[in-house]
Amino acid sequence: MEKPSLFGKTLDELKQVASKLDLPKYAAKQMAEWLYKKNVVSIEEMSNLSKKTREDLATNFQMGKVAHSKEQVSVDGTKKYLFPSGQNKFIEAAYIPDEDRATLCVSSQVGCKMGCLFCMTGKQGFQSNLSAGEIVNQIFSLPEKEKLTNIVYMGMGEPFDNLQEVLKSLEILTSEWGAGMSPRRITVSTIGIVPAMEEFLEKSECHLAVSLHTPFDEERRKLMPINTVYPINKVLSEVRSWDFGKQRRLSFEYIMFKDLNDTTAHVNELARLLNGLRCRINLIRFHPIPDTPLLSSDSEKMESFKAALEVKGITTTIRRSRGEDIYAACGLLSTKELVKKEESDY
Amino acid sequence: MANSYSTAKSDLQLVPFEISRKHQLAEDVYLISVPRKSDFEAGQVVAVSLSDGQTPRLYSIASGNAGPEISILFNIKKDGFLSPQLANSKEGDRILVSAPFGNFTCRDEKACWIASGTGIAPFASMFFSGQWKGKTLIHGGRTVDSFYFQDDIAPVMKESYIRCCSQENGLGLYQGRLTSYLKEQTYLDLSQKYYLCGSPEMVVDVRDILISKKVPFENIISEIYF
Ligand SMILES: Cc1cc2nc3c(=O)[nH]c(=O)nc-3n(C[C@H](O)[C@H](O)[C@H](O)COP(=O)(O)OP(=O)(O)OC[C@H]3O[C@@H](n4cnc5c(N)ncnc54)[C@H](O)[C@@H]3O)c2cc1C
Ligand code: SF4
Numbered sequence: 256m257e258k259p260s261l262f263g264k265t266l267d268e269l270k271q272v273a274s275k276l277d278l279p280k281y282a283a284k285q286m287a288e289w290l291y292k293k294n295v296v297s298i299e300e301m302s303n304l305s306k307k308t309r310e311d312l313a314t315n316f317q318m319g320k321v322a323h324s325k326e327q328v329s330v331d332g333t334k335k336y337l338f339p340s341g342q343n344k345f346i347e348a349a350y351i352p353d354e355d356r357a358t359l360c361v362s363s364q365v366g367c368k369m370g371c372l373f374c375m376t377g378k379q380g381f382q383s384n385l386s387a388g389e390i391v392n393q394i395f396s397l398p399e400k401e402k403l404t405n406i407v408y409m410g411m412g413e414p415f416d417n418l419q420e421v422l423k424s425l426e427i428l429t430s431e432w433g434a435g436m437s438p439r440r441i442t443v444s445t446i447g448i449v450p451a452m453e454e455f456l457e458k459s460e461c462h463l464a465v466s467l468h469t470p471f472d473e474e475r476r477k478l479m480p481i482n483t484v485y486p487i488n489k490v491l492s493e494v495r496s497w498d499f500g501k502q503r504r505l506s507f508e509y510i511m512f513k514d515l516n517d518t519t520a521h522v523n524e525l526a527r528l529l530n531g532l533r534c535r536i537n538l539i540r541f542h543p544i545p546d547t548p549l550l551s552s553d554s555e556k557m558e559s560f561k562a563a564l565e566v567k568g569i570t571t572t573i574r575r576s577r578g579e580d581i582y583a584a585c586g587l588l589s590t591k592e593l594v595k596k597e598e599s600d601y
Numbered sequence: 602m603a604n605s606y607s608t609a610k611s612d613l614q615l616v617p618f619e620i621s622r623k624h625q626l627a628e629d630v631y632l633i634s635v636p637r638k639s640d641f642e643a644g645q646v647v648a649v650s651l652s653d654g655q656t657p658r659l660y661s662i663a664s665g666n667a668g669p670e671i672s673i674l675f676n677i678k679k680d681g682f683l684s685p686q687l688a689n690s691k692e693g694d695r696i697l698v699s700a701p702f703g704n705f706t707c708r709d710e711k712a713c714w715i716a717s718g719t720g721i722a723p724f725a726s727m728f729f730s731g732q733w734k735g736k737t738l739i740h741g742g743r744t745v746d747s748f749y750f751q752d753d754i755a756p757v758m759k760e761s762y763i764r765c766c767s768q769e770n771g772l773g774l775y776q777g778r779l780t781s782y783l784k785e786q787t788y789l790d791l792s793q794k795y796y797l798c799g800s801p802e803m804v805v806d807v808r809d810i811l812i813s814k815k816v817p818f819e820n821i822i823s824e825i826y827f
Pocket of ligand 2: 367368369370371374375376377378410411412413446
């Protein structure tokens with residue numbers, strides 16, 4: 256059996272490791288520093304631990320950092336990295352450099368169970384959850400790590416369907432003993448699994464992005480099966496019950512589908528629904544996936560939709576499409592071709 | 602950070618019940634019932650747990666909306682947390698159940714219900730609530746004992762009830778996966794609604810087949826057991 260990984264453990268878990276191996280308590284902090292501040296790739300490099308300690312650690316644990324196995328570069332500078340996750344499983348992370356910032360879009364699951372109609376990962380089905388170590392590995396093993404300014408949990412998978420590992424990964428990224436990042440540089444995106452969203456809002460200070468895509472329930476349940484259990488009013492009453500303060504951001508993702516969710520009725524209903532909520536809407540171009548019945552609204556429509564929302568007082572941005580040529584753009588991440596298809600029988 | 606929450610949380614409040622009935626329907630498949638204390642619409646779900654502080658799991662209600670009980674149909678998930686414990690529970694045991702919620706509901710319209718495994722539960726509830734007229738029910742299962750409630754459904758829905766059995770042969774069963782059955786159909790009513798319920802894989806595969814056969818996506822409504 257594979258040894259457990261050190262990388263991906265929180266300080267509390269490292270304390271348990273220290274206690275199990277009879278190490279002094281401060282060894283846990285030392286390990287955390289090597290893992291998350293100095294970003295070493297082997298236990299051997301943890302030079303302020305005694306040789307015996309390093310040997311004990313290496314006998315019981317593996318380091319757990321994994322380099323990417325493939326890289327694709329888009330004409331616009333976006334890069335897509337493939338990381339292995341266990342046997343025959345892979346995830347993708349998209350590195351998106353911009354003028355004043357560099358964002359990494361990370362995955363939280365191999366595949367996804369949520370089956371959104373417009374999403375390539377949804378078509379892949381679900382293979383497994385990522386561990387906290389596998390989530391933060393996408394950041395720590397990124398060749399451009401030092402340039403990163405922002406992290407978004409918008410890659411493969413629904414973060415709140417793997418909440419505990421996602422919370423652990425956020426703890427590692429934002430703790431003083433960990434990477435020490437500001438939670439204001441991290442956004443977690445969800446389709447609105449309400450109880451998990453509640454726990455996230457309670458336990459983390461990172462930004463929240465909710466995939467809305469339409470303000471109408473009847474329409475949303477045809478685009479996103481989750482809406483049959485957690486409809487829009489439940490999602491909104493949850494976010495409304497939290498004080499996001501001045502710094503924490505709430506945004507709504509809105510993929511624009513031609514003649515479906517880009518009408519005046521949608522503008523009006525969005526304005527009604529979000530009335531009084533301090534938030535912004537990100538409009539996203541739809542990147543068609545194979546055999547989809549959906550079309551993208553054109554640029555003109557997106558601009559006029561944005562203008563109409565702004566007239567209603569809603570801060571609205573249009574997200575620039577990035578990495579479309581390498582299938583790194585929003586909704587296109589998938590490792591389906593690489594998954595040895597386990598025939599699901601039903 | 603001011604972390605005050607109010608309304609949303611209370612929706613999933615779990616209330617203690619005593620299990621009034623427990624039935625084994627097939628290997629690793631059970632029906633558990635509690636007294637019905639609230640109204641519900643067929644197609645809704647409840648959140649269930651066995652003790653405070655446990656993350657509840659969701660289950661579709663499988664019983665009719667006028668009956669004295671709320672029943673859930675579930676199978677044991679290997680290495681799962683709650684389902685093996687539920688399977689070990691006994692009549693009279695305490696179980697925590699939320700008020701019914703969700704909107705996977707089907708009105709008096711012509712529709713095709715498509716389910717795999719325990720995904721039959723919401724359609725069983727609709728059937729037992731008398732909503733089966735004008736409906737076709739296609740149920741996929743691996744073995745001949747996978748067609749829960751067939752003794753109730755078959756005599757009523759007759760040829761509008763199609764059972765697709767992927768691993769065994771049986772009288773009156775289509776032999777093959779329900780996706781094969783759907784692919785073989787030369788005619789599908791494009792104007793009716795299609796309600797899909799079950800595993801993510803089934804829902805995504807069936808939805809792709811229906812769309813490839815020109816069913817408008819607006820007519821497809823899915824509930825995924827994630
Ligand atoms: C709307 C809805 C309705 C539902 N209705 C029904 C129903 O009517 N009947 C029914 O039987 N089920 C239903 N479900 C599924 C149900 O909620 C539970 O998910 C199911 O019973 C399993 O729960 P569990 O606690 O036993 O398993 P869990 O502990 O939740 O685990 C589920 C599966 O995931 C695997 N797993 C656990 N942890 C991990 C991990 N870290 N990485 C990878 N895999 C992991 C387990 O091995 C197991 O196979 C429904 C779900 C939803 C969302
Ligand atoms: S949009 Fe997100 S939640 Fe929906 S299927 Fe894709 S990855 Fe899953």
